[in-house]
Amino acid sequence: MSKIQASKIHRQFQVNNDFGKKTKLTVLDDFNLQVREGEFLSILGPSGCGKSTFLNMLAGLDKQDDGQLLIDGDPVGDRSFDRGMVFQGYALFPWRTVLENVEIGLQIRGLEKKEREEIAKYYLTMVGLAAFANRYPHQLSGGMKQRVAIARVLAYQPDIMLMDEPFAALDAQTRETLQLELIRIWEADKKTIVFITHSIDEAILLSDRVAVMTARPGKVKEIIDVSLPRPRSEEIRNSSEFTQ
Ligand code: ADP
Ligand code: MG
Numbered sequence: 001m002s003k004i005q006a007s008k009i010h011r012q013f014q015v016n017n018d019f020g021k022k023t024k025l026t027v028l029d030d031f032n033l034q035v036r037e038g039e040f041l042s043i044l045g046p047s048g049c050g051k052s053t054f055l056n057m058l059a060g061l062d063k064q065d066d067g068q069l070l071i072d073g074d075p076v077g078d079r080s081f082d083r084g085m086v087f088q089g090y091a092l093f094p095w096r097t098v099l100e101n102v103e104i105g106l107q108i109r110g111l112e113k114k115e116r117e118e119i120a121k122y123y124l125t126m127v128g129l130a131a132f133a134n135r136y137p138h139q140l141s142g143g144m145k146q147r148v149a150i151a152r153v154l155a156y157q158p159d160i161m162l163m164d165e166p167f168a169a170l171d172a173q174t175r176e177t178l179q180l181e182l183i184r185i186w187e188a189d190k191k192t193i194v195f196i197t198h199s200i201d202e203a204i205l206l207s208d209r210v211a212v213m214t215a216r217p218g219k220v221k222e223i224i225d226v227s228l229p230r231p232r233s234e235e236i237r238n239s240s241e242f243t244q
Contacts, residue, residue, distance in 0.1 A: 105156030
């Protein structure tokens with residue numbers, strides 16, 4: 001059984017055209033995709049083809065007009081799933097501090113305050129924001145908010161990780177650190193990851209398979225297996241060059 005199964009998904013939105021009249025915009029049409037348990041799948045596609053729309057559906061924030069979207073064999077919306085998302089627009093809780101934003105998933109898991117703080121601080125340090133733990137989201141720049149959102153999902157480590165261009169706005173060094181950490185978490189706990197990116201290199205570096213979408217109305221045009229044997233993060237970490 002697939003971890004995620006999208007069959008014949010159709011989604012359209014009501015939008016105003018240039019003359020202010022309401023018209024229908026078909027974003028996804030006959031969208032089909034299967035993601036295996038424990039797979040790291042990237043989605044590549046032109047801007048506006050419906051990538052975020054699909055991920056929002058997986059997160060339970062939007063619903064298809066037609067077709068079927070299953071997680072573990074059950075329709076999304078029928079029950080809760082252990083999933084977490086890094087949104088394109090951060091989606092932090094404005095009334096919670098940075099630390100509390102990162103802790104939230106750990107609280108849901110029932111971890112004690114001390115342990116929550118320890119893990120949250122570990123990931124805040126990793127994204128370079130340890131000094132900002134007690135600030136509020138509105139006091140941060142866009143890039144910093146993005147890093148908090150990433151720290152939150154890395155700390156939470158849900159069964160299904162949904163990531164919408166998470167590393168796009170980061171500097172190269174932070175991006176590499178977080179890519180390695182994501183791979184480490186994925187390898188350690190066999191997470192299922194659906195990862196949207198604009199970068200072909202990033203998709204190839206991280207994924208088992210890459211789903212390439214057509215322009216709107218979006219559908220999966222091609223799925224490319226990029227899981228050739230390659231050194232995994234532990235091997236890179238343990239290699240003599242890396243540890244020198
Ligand atoms: P992508 O993430 O691939 O760049 P999106 O899924 O964000 O694309 O959006 C696909 C298209 O659907 C865009 O043209 C966008 O403007 C439109 N769209 C997305 N959400 C809505 C909405 N809630 N209402 C109207 N139009 C929307
Ligand atoms: Mg998008």
